[in-house]
Amino acid sequence: MAVIEVKVPDIGDFKDVAVIELLVKVGDRVAPEQSLITVESDKASMEIPCSHAGVVRALKVALGDKVNIGSVLLDLEVEGAAAPAAAQAGGSEASVAPVATAAASPSGVPAAAVLAHGAGAGTGVVGVGAAVAPAPALGAPGLPHASPSVRKFARELGVPLAEVSGSGLKGRITLADVQAFSRAVMAGQQHTQAARAALAAAGAGGGAGSGSGSELGLIPWPKVDFAKFGPIERKELGRIKKISAANLLRNAVMIPAVTNHDDADITELEALRLRLNQENEKSGVKVTMLAFLIKACVAALKKFPDFNSSLDGDALIVKNYWHIGFAADTPNGLMVPVLKNADQKGLLQISQEMSELAKKARDGKLSPTEMSGATFTISSLGGIGGRYFTPIINAPEVAILGVCKSQMSPVWNGQAFEPRLLLPLSLTWDHRVIDGAAAARFNAYLGQVLADFRRVLL
Numbered sequence: 342m343a344v345i346e347v348k349v350p351d352i353g354d355f356k357d358v359a360v361i362e363l364l365v366k367v368g369d370r371v372a373p374e375q376s377l378i379t380v381e382s383d384k385a386s387m388e389i390p391c392s393h394a395g396v397v398r399a400l401k402v403a404l405g406d407k408v409n410i411g412s413v414l415l416d417l418e419v420e421g422a423a424a425p426a427a428a429q430a431g432g433s434e435a436s437v438a439p440v441a442t443a444a445a446s447p448s449g450v451p452a453a454a455v456l457a458h459g460a461g462a463g464t465g466v467v468g469v470g471a472a473v474a475p476a477p478a479l480g481a482p483g484l485p486h487a488s489p490s491v492r493k494f495a496r497e498l499g500v501p502l503a504e505v506s507g508s509g510l511k512g513r514i515t516l517a518d519v520q521a522f523s524r525a526v527m528a529g530q531q532h533t534q535a536a537r538a539a540l541a542a543a544g545a546g547g548g549a550g551s552g553s554g555s556e557l558g559l560i561p562w563p564k565v566d567f568a569k570f571g572p573i574e575r576k577e578l579g580r581i582k583k584i585s586a587a588n589l590l591r592n593a594v595m596i597p598a599v600t601n602h603d604d605a606d607i608t609e610l611e612a613l614r615l616r617l618n619q620e621n622e623k624s625g626v627k628v629t630m631l632a633f634l635i636k637a638c639v640a641a642l643k644k645f646p647d648f649n650s651s652l653d654g655d656a657l658i659v660k661n662y663w664h665i666g667f668a669a670d671t672p673n674g675l676m677v678p679v680l681k682n683a684d685q686k687g688l689l690q691i692s693q694e695m696s697e698l699a700k701k702a703r704d705g706k707l708s709p710t711e712m713s714g715a716t717f718t719i720s721s722l723g724g725i726g727g728r729y730f731t732p733i734i735n736a737p738e739v740a741i742l743g744v745c746k747s748q749m750s751p752v753w754n755g756q757a758f759e760p761r762l763l764l765p766l767s768l769t770w771d772h773r774v775i776d777g778a779a780a781a782r783f784n785a786y787l788g789q790v791l792a793d794f795r796r797v798l799l
């Protein structure tokens with residue numbers, strides 16, 4: 342038995358955040374990733390998870406205290422020898438997931454901006470998107486608050502908290518408020534913003550804000566007693582999956598997305614990659630196709646800057662930085678680590694950083710900082726298989742590239758069929774920002790870069 346100090350882990354840009362809820366008390370037995378406290382800044386509230394299993398021996402924070410990375414939260418009695426070392430790490434390794442963001446995202450969607458793929462918990466909006474902010478806006482000036490259990494309940498129902506009026510003390514949203522909102526939506530008396538946007542996009546029944554459920558004409562979700570038909574097993578979704586689900590649904594419903602499919606001839610590129618890896622064998626760093634794709638995408642994003650933007654009302658925020666998210670499959674669900682400043686890095690550095698980020702994702706150790714700020718996302722299924730797919734945009738980004746397994750194919754060279762290695766590309770784009778011709782040009786340029794990588798230097 343040893344007693345360790347559990348500290349606030351890396352919580353990104355959050356500084357001097359106030360403790361608004363204590364979720365454990367002295368004597369409680371806690372599990373790794375169990376939420377200990379809720380903190381709130383002017384932008385978001387988030388739960389801080391526990392790094393270890395153990396019994397709470399002393400609480401070192403009180404309601405209203407301001408905390409930062411490294412602040413001691415509590416003394417925890419743990420079993421096992423590894424614990425004390427971990428405790429000295431200046432903050433636990435556990436990562437945190439913002440549970441709510443305050444301001445509306447550039448696209449006007451609440452909570453879109455913060456990837457809430459809570460690593461290690463047991464999510465990633467990402468899909469694609471990534472990512473992943475969970476829930477709905479909270480904590481912003483003028484916006485109501487809710488306890489973690491109410492937020493969890495709202496997430497499970499898919500209720501956007503930012504749209505619920507709170508009847509509790511100081512406008513706090515209660516369980517009953519969430520239930521009432523959900524009932525009103527089901528009865529067609531209320532639309533969520535997402536549904537209103539879908540109506541507007543579909544031009545259904547008068548468009549956004551017209552407000553009656555009959556416009557959508559949706560019948561209730563089928564309620565089936567599956568056990569009547571055969572043996573079943575119920576598996577609760579993990580936190581990452583639930584957060585992903587909410588974000589994927591919002592992104593799928595709210596973005597008028599179109600996907601263009603194309604093939605890139607990577608015959609020479611793959612030969613170059615294999616040669617580089619042979620020459621660099623001793624370095625221990627393997628240059629991956631995804632690293633080439635990241636560099637090629639940065640070149641295409643520079644040539645077509647609207648693909649590296651976000652919608653902000655009637656304006657487009659075009660970013661002059663190139664942070665590329667990549668979807669990583671993890672035991673807990675999809676996560677989207679972000680490779681920052683990809684334009685400034687070489688292939689070896691990108692390969693190495695990606696491998697480290699992917700490992701962290703699989704181990705549930707990504708920090709919020711490592712999952713935020715992406716300007717464009719790549720989702721590669723190349724190592725697994727398949728021909729094409731339609732990835733979902735990771736809002737507030739406006740495009741995402743899906744990549745599948747390259748395959749030797751006969752290509753007509755004007756005189757004969759030649760065996761060439763073709764890489765299937767699927768580019769999904771937001772039709773509010775990009776049009777079909779631009780998307781086709783983007784894909785064509787990407788294909789040219791991949792076919793002749795010297796173009797990256799142009």
Ligand code: CAO
Pocket residue numbers: 467468469629630631667668669670671675699720721722723724725732744745746747748764
């Ligand atoms: N075509 C053919 N083979 C490919 C390929 C492609 N496009 N991309 C990679 N490969 C091969 C590699 O050559 C390598 O083969 P060897 O083991 O024989 O060398 C193998 O696949 C693994 O490739 P890699 O080490 O380069 O890894 P990666 O970059 O392909 O994958 C990562 C890294 C993190 C993207 C991957 O682990 C992953 O999680 N992929 C899933 C992403 C996902 O789930 N997307 C869907 C999101 S929508 O739900």
